[in-house]
Amino acid sequence: MTITATSERDIVVRKISFGMLAQKYSTLVVLVVLFIGFSVATDRFFTSTNLVNILQQISMLTIVAVGLTFGFAAKEMDLSVGYVVGLAGLLCPLLMVAGTPIPLAILAALGAGLAVGLINSALVVGIGVPSLIATLAAGSILWGINFIISGGRAIYGGIPDGYLVLGQGKIGAFFPYPALIMLLVVGLSWFVMERTTFGRYLYAVGGNARAAELSGINVKSYRVYGLALSSFFAAISGIILSARLGSGQPNGGETYLLDGLAAVFIGMTMLRPGTATVMGTFFGALLIGIMNNGLNLMGMDTYIQSIVKGVIIVIAVSVVSRSTKLRLL
Amino acid sequence: MAIALENISKQWPGTLALDNVSIEIQEGRVHGVVGENGAGKSTLMGVLSGAVMPTNGTLRMAGQAIAFENPAAAVATGVSLVSQEGNLVPHLTAAENICLGFEPAKGGFFINRGQVVRQAEELARQWFPDTPIQLNRRVDELPYADQKVVEILRALHSRPKVLILDEPTATLPAKEKQSLWNLIHTLSKAGMSVVLISHFLQEVIDLSDEITVLQDGRKVSHLVKSNGDITERQLIDLMLNRAQRGETNYHFDTTAMTNREKDLGETVVNVSGWTGDHFSVSQIAIRRGEILGLIGLTGSGHFEFAQSLFEPSKAASGQYEFIGRNVGRSSVREMKRAGAALVPDHRMINAMVSDWTVRENMSMAGVRETSIKPFGLIQRRRETNEVLRLIKRLNIKTSSAEAKIVELSGGNKQKVSVAKWLFAAEERYSLFIFLEPTEGVDVGAKREIHELIKKLADQGAAVVLASSDLLEVAYVADRIVPFRQGRNSDEIERKDFNEAAFINAIAGVTQ
Numbered sequence: 001m002t003i004t005a006t007s008e009r010d011i012v013v014r015k016i017s018f019g020m021l022a023q024k025y026s027t028l029v030v031l032v033v034l035f036i037g038f039s040v041a042t043d044r045f046f047t048s049t050n051l052v053n054i055l056q057q058i059s060m061l062t063i064v065a066v067g068l069t070f071g072f073a074a075k076e077m078d079l080s081v082g083y084v085v086g087l088a089g090l091l092c093p094l095l096m097v098a099g100t101p102i103p104l105a106i107l108a109a110l111g112a113g114l115a116v117g118l119i120n121s122a123l124v125v126g127i128g129v130p131s132l133i134a135t136l137a138a139g140s141i142l143w144g145i146n147f148i149i150s151g152g153r154a155i156y157g158g159i160p161d162g163y164l165v166l167g168q169g170k171i172g173a174f175f176p177y178p179a180l181i182m183l184l185v186v187g188l189s190w191f192v193m194e195r196t197t198f199g200r201y202l203y204a205v206g207g208n209a210r211a212a213e214l215s216g217i218n219v220k221s222y223r224v225y226g227l228a229l230s231s232f233f234a235a236i237s238g239i240i241l242s243a244r245l246g247s248g249q250p251n252g253g254e255t256y257l258l259d260g261l262a263a264v265f266i267g268m269t270m271l272r273p274g275t276a277t278v279m280g281t282f283f284g285a286l287l288i289g290i291m292n293n294g295l296n297l298m299g300m301d302t303y304i305q306s307i308v309k310g311v312i313i314v315i316a317v318s319v320v321s322r323s324t325k326l327r328l329l
Numbered sequence: 330m331a332i333a334l335e336n337i338s339k340q341w342p343g344t345l346a347l348d349n350v351s352i353e354i355q356e357g358r359v360h361g362v363v364g365e366n367g368a369g370k371s372t373l374m375g376v377l378s379g380a381v382m383p384t385n386g387t388l389r390m391a392g393q394a395i396a397f398e399n400p401a402a403a404v405a406t407g408v409s410l411v412s413q414e415g416n417l418v419p420h421l422t423a424a425e426n427i428c429l430g431f432e433p434a435k436g437g438f439f440i441n442r443g444q445v446v447r448q449a450e451e452l453a454r455q456w457f458p459d460t461p462i463q464l465n466r467r468v469d470e471l472p473y474a475d476q477k478v479v480e481i482l483r484a485l486h487s488r489p490k491v492l493i494l495d496e497p498t499a500t501l502p503a504k505e506k507q508s509l510w511n512l513i514h515t516l517s518k519a520g521m522s523v524v525l526i527s528h529f530l531q532e533v534i535d536l537s538d539e540i541t542v543l544q545d546g547r548k549v550s551h552l553v554k555s556n557g558d559i560t561e562r563q564l565i566d567l568m569l570n571r572a573q574r575g576e577t578n579y580h581f582d583t584t585a586m587t588n589r590e591k592d593l594g595e596t597v598v599n600v601s602g603w604t605g606d607h608f609s610v611s612q613i614a615i616r617r618g619e620i621l622g623l624i625g626l627t628g629s630g631h632f633e634f635a636q637s638l639f640e641p642s643k644a645a646s647g648q649y650e651f652i653g654r655n656v657g658r659s660s661v662r663e664m665k666r667a668g669a670a671l672v673p674d675h676r677m678i679n680a681m682v683s684d685w686t687v688r689e690n691m692s693m694a695g696v697r698e699t700s701i702k703p704f705g706l707i708q709r710r711r712e713t714n715e716v717l718r719l720i721k722r723l724n725i726k727t728s729s730a731e732a733k734i735v736e737l738s739g740g741n742k743q744k745v746s747v748a749k750w751l752f753a754a755e756e757r758y759s760l761f762i763f764l765e766p767t768e769g770v771d772v773g774a775k776r777e778i779h780e781l782i783k784k785l786a787d788q789g790a791a792v793v794l795a796s797s798d799l800l801e802v803a804y805v806a807d808r809i810v811p812f813r814q815g816r817n818s819d820e821i822e823r824k825d826f827n828e829a830a831f832i833n834a835i836a837g838v839t840q
Contacts, residue, residue, distance in 0.1 A: 197697050197705030204693055207682030214639075214679055215694040215749065216665035274684060 026319070027270045031287050038294035045297055052175060058289030059182035060085070060237040060244070064256045065263035065281045066189050067233025072264055072276035073193065074226030075206040076124060076131040081234040081260060083142035084113050085253025088238030090146055092163070093155040093248035102163050106239055113235020116142065117228035125223045135227075139257075146250050156247035167244030178240050185236070190278040202226060203275070259288055262309060266316040274320055287312075331356045331490050331522040332377070332408065337386035339372050339546075344769055346372040347383070348546040354491055359513060359523045361537030363530060365568055365797050366627045367768070368543040370526050374493055377524065378410035379403030407490035411480050411497060419469035423479045424449035426468050427486055452482045456515065460508050474505035481512070492516060493524040498532060510536060528628050530561045542567040562836045565626065569799050569835070570828055593618045597652055597759050597791035598638060605645030608634045608815045615791040617759065620782065622806025623795040625835055630815035632674070635762050635795040639664055639671040652759060665694070668759035670750035672743075674768060680746040681734050688716045688730040691748050698753035719748040724777060740774025743767070747781060761785050762793045767801060779805050799831050813837050 039046040064081050071078045088109040095105040116138065123134040169177045193199035204212040205222040213219045237256065242248045266287055267280025288309065295305050332354045339347040347369045354360050354377075364370050375381030376388070379397030387394050390406065397403040400410070417426050424446045433444035449464045462475050471479065477497065484492055494513075498506045513523055513536050527533050533540060540559060542550040550567045552559050594617030601612040608630030615621045623631035637644035642658045649657040651667055659667070673679035681690050692699065692712050699711040716730045723744045727737055734742060743766065750758055763782060767775045782805055786792045796802050802809060809821045811834035818834055 195707055195709075197700050197707060200689070200693075200696055200707065203685075204682055207685060208678075210678065211680050211682060211693070213661060214671055214673055216662045217693075218662060272684070 025270070027266055027283065027287065027316070031283065031290065034287070034290050034294065038290065038297070042294070042297045045294055050293070050297075052179065054286075054289045054293045055179035055182070056176040057293060058285045059176070059178035060241050061256055061259050061263065061288065062182045062282060062285040063185050063237040063240070064234050064253075065260040065267075065285050066185055066278055067230040067237075068260050068264050069189070069193075069267070069276045069278055069281045070202065070233070071131070071226045071230040072268075073199070073202045073206045074223050075209075076223055076226045076230075078117075078120065078135045078227055078230040078234075079132060079257060080116065080120060080135040080139035080142060081230060082254045082257035083139045083146060084116050084231050084234035085238040085241060085256050086146045086249070086251060087116070087142055088113050088235035089242035089245075089252045090150050090155060090238075090248040090250065092239055093159050093242050094149060096160060096163060097155060097158045102160060105163075109239050110232065110235050113231045113233075113238070114228060117231030118224070120231065121224040121227040124227060125220050131227065143251075150248060150250040152250055154247045154249050159242075159246060164243050164246055167240050167242070168246070178244060181236075181240060185233070186278060186282050193278050198225075207275075259285075259309070262313045262316070263288055265313055265320065269316050269319045284316075331390070333389040334373070334377065335387045335389060337373070337376055337383045337388075339369075339376065339381060340384045341372075344546075346546050347376070349386075350543070350546070350548045351386075352541055352548070352551075354522045354524060355539075356490075356522055357517050357520045358538040359517050359525055359536050361525045361527070361533035361540040362543065363527070363533055363540060363564055363568060364543035367545070367797070368568070369546040370543055371495070372546075373543070374410065374495055374524070374526065377403075377491075378408055378493055380410075404487050404489070407487075408493070409484035409487060409489035409491070410493040411477075411484045411495065413496040413499065415476065415480055417468050417476060417480060417483075420467055422465050423462060423468045423471060423475070424464040426479055427452060427464075427483045429483065431486055448486070449482065452485060453478075456482065456485060456512055457508065459511075460505075474501050477501060477505070477509070481509075489521070491522045491524065493526070495526045496528065497525070498527060498529060506532075528626065530564050530626075534559050534561065534564070540564070544568055562832065562838050565836045566832050568626075569797075569832060594789060595652065596650075598793075599648075599650040600638075601648045603634070603637070603645055603647035603649055605637045606633060608637070608645075608812070610634055610647075610817050613810060613817060615760070615793060617789050617791050618786055619807045620786045620792040620794055620805055622802035622809040623793065623812060624797075624799060624802050624809055624831055625812030627797065629812040629835070631795050631810075631812035632764055634812070634817075635764055635793050636671070636673070638760070638793065639669055639762055668757065669762070670694075670758040670760065671762045672747050672750070672764065672766060674764040676742055676746045676768075680749070681742065683735055685734055686731050687720070687725075687727050687734055687737065687745055688713060690734045691716050691719060691730075691745050692752050694749045695752035695754050715753050719751055722751075723748055723781065738771065738774070739769040740767075740771050740778070743770050743778060744774065744781075747778070756788055756790075758790060760791045760793070762795075764795050765797065766794065767796070767798065775801075799828060803828070803831070811835050 044050060064085060068078060068081060091109045091112055092105045095108055096102065100108070120131070120135050120138050123129045124131045166177055171177070171180065193202070201212065201217050202222050202225065204215070204217055205219050209219050234253070238253055241252055245252070263284035264276050264281050266284030267282070268274060268276050270283060271277050271280045291308060292305055295308065334350065334352045337347055337350045338345065350369070350373060362370055362373065372381055376383045379400040379402050388396065395406065397406070418429065421429070427449040428445045433441045433448065435441045446464060453462055453464065457478055460478055462478055463471065468476060468479055497509055501509065513525065516523055525533060525536060537554065539551065539553045541548055542552070542564060544567070596614050596616050598613070598615040600610055603610040607628065623635055625631040633644065640661050641649050641656055641664065642660050647657060649655070651664070651669065654667065656664065656667060677683055682693070692715070696707060696712065697705060699715055700707045713730055719725070720727060720730065725741050725744045725748070727741060734745065737745065750761065766778055766782065770778065779801065782792055782794065794802060794805055803826050807823055809826070809831070811818045811821065811831065813835060821830055821834065
């Protein structure tokens, strides 16, 4: 059957079968159901303060997860992001306590994140270690480094207010800076991935490296970009984290790896099933944020939240694996 | 009769891999199976060894219809396969590999290691008396030839009635080849049936009692040695000659081609002493406006040579001039910039991102041209318009530019693969290399692709066409370079085109 479509929109209507529809929007439905459910279950959920609060709570996670998305697009998985969050979140306070100006401290932390990404990609692209293993090892090394540079203690006292604003400030005493930074990161990343040749080539490399190579795309470079951006975004998140906490914590970012992966996996069930997209990841992070927030308000213990989160990851990955050829290694 | 396949057909999505093939495997005889890549040999062996379920047809053993659920069932019934790639467990010893799945047990649970080694030794002594194998070493530490022996011993462990050997000598050194040939004789003398698949036709002729020739999934001939000598020339003829089967859509009427005389432009490709894996080319030059056809048997190096013109640094060394510039060490990206384009074989593996749309796939190589530099901001409308233009121009049957590439038929996918190099780049490329351009393409689209290739040459590009379809090459090419065992032989000009000449050249027969 070949119908000549008059516009792109025709096809979208014609092609969608019920199965695809159910798959594409099931995650969105879950999100809406959770939202309504929590609104009914507790009157503290659906308030403007709480909704803004959710955005603020997910901001650091989202930024890490968007970074992971760049790696995923090139079929590289970065398991070191949690410790990069920790590293950046320690470096900034440490440098500032020692008297370094704010911009320099931030640049140093971002540089450190980028450096980790480049070391990871040297291992993965240069030597050929699978990214899963290389970044797992890198994470272990970073964890050690984080404890050495911090002496195993929280770094606080002497962090300038101008820095803390990044994590604690609000525009018009209402909209938190972290949420604003997150929205900027998501918007910019979406644009780069969906509207530029950079994003297109990154997805080409992840989609079929050989075809990309034979189309004249520099496959190695794009794998490096994927891993480098993954680390770089984790560093951004780490900076915000330390500003939010007002201190540098030696094991500050550890939870962001699992939650970040969960956000990406959940995102892969929607929009373009099987492909990590910036918007998908954002919705994934939003779903995790709403769940945590709602369960919290209902007085659920954190270990229950952890179980629920695990179950959701399993369901998301099952959905993706069943419908697409999900290959991560 | 050991086993018979009756009217076997196998339909894969989009291709009929086997079309009503019948074969009888006789006891104590060696049965050779030959055919080009894609002729259906592997599928046929899959059916015989239980790895592939036929769509139609019956397997019979001693007159009894049987069906293999899986390879294990085939082994239990007496059919063992030694596959081309091998399936040894690398970190087990040779002896453990030989007994894998049939381990003698102590107390019903613990493996009797002593017994494992004894059984392996016994098998090795029985079948390979003059090849000492270190049975207690890890199998991945053994030389390749010994690994092959281990694999064969493993297949023999279950004392099969039928042993299938798929390209057993492909990578063996001469001495080991000889001992394998001896084994084949011994086995058939012991009453076992051997099915032998090999690209080395002389080897098949020497060893086999009878030979089945496959082409495009059909059995085209069954030759019995006792009925008269079989020659390599004869086999190649049967394997490649499509005209004989009545496929005369393309004619060799060279007089009708005189209007193809054209002014050839500058030399685009000039290679000499150009050597890579599987090929060594003395000298070949291609000029603008001409189509050079490359023919040869599978493994004779013509595909590898064609591909090397696009990735010289990776694939070969020697002298390679591209429009007057030395590009012997250039990468794909440099070749693309210089004006070379490759339309590869196995398009879904080498050319397409399978979960992308037609638009995204078509613009993969040229999307930068429809974007605002320096940031590479893609202008979606320009991109889509360019895709729509090419869909129309190449008559690509798709519901839209946004349809998934996997929804298209083989021929239309192939057109997208060509369109990739026309996207925002009309007449930009000086060299087009086509590998098997009509593999899995229906007749109508085939013709359109042939016309497209000719048109590219008419517009002033140099074209290299490597294909295993002789009629296709004869129809499209201006001259042909035959390859044999990695070397290019004398060129054949269009006026001398005829199938007998091609087949002689491929077979190395001089007149």
